[in-house]
Amino acid sequence: MKKIICIAAIVVIAVAALAVFNCGPQKPRLYIYNWTYYIPDEVLEDFQKRYGIKVIYDMYASNEEMYAKLKVGGGSRYDLVFPSGDFTSIMRNEGMLQEIDKSRIPNFSNIDPEILPRLTFDPGSRFSVPYAMGMAGISVNTARVPEFEKSWRIFENPALRGRFTLLDDMREVLGAALRTLGYSLNSKNPAELEEAKAVVLEWKKGAVKFDAEAFGKGFAAGEFWAVHGYAENVFLEIDDNMRANTVFFVPKEGGPVYMDNMVILKDARNIDAAYKFINYIHEPEVYAKIMDYFELPSVNIPARAHMTVTPHYQIEDMADSEFKEDLGEHLEMYNRIWQEIRIGR
Numbered sequence: 001m002k003k004i005i006c007i008a009a010i011v012v013i014a015v016a017a018l019a020v021f022n023c024g025p026q027k028p029r030l031y032i033y034n035w036t037y038y039i040p041d042e043v044l045e046d047f048q049k050r051y052g053i054k055v056i057y058d059m060y061a062s063n064e065e066m067y068a069k070l071k072v073g074g075g076s077r078y079d080l081v082f083p084s085g086d087f088t089s090i091m092r093n094e095g096m097l098q099e100i101d102k103s104r105i106p107n108f109s110n111i112d113p114e115i116l117p118r119l120t121f122d123p124g125s126r127f128s129v130p131y132a133m134g135m136a137g138i139s140v141n142t143a144r145v146p147e148f149e150k151s152w153r154i155f156e157n158p159a160l161r162g163r164f165t166l167l168d169d170m171r172e173v174l175g176a177a178l179r180t181l182g183y184s185l186n187s188k189n190p191a192e193l194e195e196a197k198a199v200v201l202e203w204k205k206g207a208v209k210f211d212a213e214a215f216g217k218g219f220a221a222g223e224f225w226a227v228h229g230y231a232e233n234v235f236l237e238i239d240d241n242m243r244a245n246t247v248f249f250v251p252k253e254g255g256p257v258y259m260d261n262m263v264i265l266k267d268a269r270n271i272d273a274a275y276k277f278i279n280y281i282h283e284p285e286v287y288a289k290i291m292d293y294f295e296l297p298s299v300n301i302p303a304r305a306h307m308t309v310t311p312h313y314q315i316e317d318m319a320d321s322e323f324k325e326d327l328g329e330h331l332e333m334y335n336r337i338w339q340e341i342r343i344g345r
Helices: 002-023 041-051 063-071 085-093 106-110 152-156 170-180 190-206 215-220 231-235 271-281 284-294 328-343
Strands: 029-035 054-060 129-135 137-141 164-166 207-210 226-229 246-249 256-264
Touching: 029 063, 029 271, 041 054, 041 271, 041 284, 054 063, 063 085, 085 256, 106 271, 129 284, 137 152, 137 231, 152 170, 152 190, 152 226, 164 190, 170 190, 170 226, 170 256, 170 328, 190 207, 190 328, 215 226, 215 231, 226 231, 231 246, 256 271, 271 284
Parallel strands: 029 054, 164 207, 164 226
Antiparallel strands: 129 256, 137 226, 137 246
């Protein structure tokens, strides 16, 4: 019996050794959870070639989807995630993130120092590294609407009735209404929120729908003459001829600004790879390639000299706008008001 066991053991060891010999050492990996199509494929491919790290890249469509998956444990394998500012704050407060060791990110120094103090969702950037800054605005087909005011009040223009869409996003739409009224988009004042609800209900009368997914395609098809949304979603859909008749603007009242960030999860296992990736993203040439693809303004100062595409708007255009903050216990009030807007009482 002992002899048989020993022989069996020898066979198992030999097979295992042969498997290791045939397969060789496993390539290092990095598990990324990011917004849909938020990094050009060539950037990911170049990173993998340079560092010999295999990137496993999963995507989500909203902060809420990402957060829910991480909270129920379905995202436990991820190392690097890209939440917006308000969710960065939530995740930091709930102990879901590792503190960033900036000594491992030399290219952090490339980030515009005038922007960093505005990031109140993570003071001192202790748990996050900025990835992309931008905001939703309004795209207009000037062949259909040649004259308009660059204001959120454009949604009250009779010429656009039945020809525009609003984002299906509570914070974006209520934030726009609050700014239109001269209030902070992070207001926690019930009376101000009720006023904002009345404004949105007025806009809703002329809107085709609330749409956060297909507004770019609808605009490109001529179905909508104006859309509330992100410039990149529109301009990636339209051809050169239509570009000549399309204007994107940031309303004069300002609105919600987003900063999507790179964060390392508390339980991340491939930490060294995560730091390599963050530092790689902020190499000027690499970051310029990303911003050129999305036609967004660069928060990386040296990268601006390498960009070959002019963004649809500049950092300066967002000076009068605000970052969305975590609403805490007041989120319930926002949710209630949003439901009253979307489906009525």
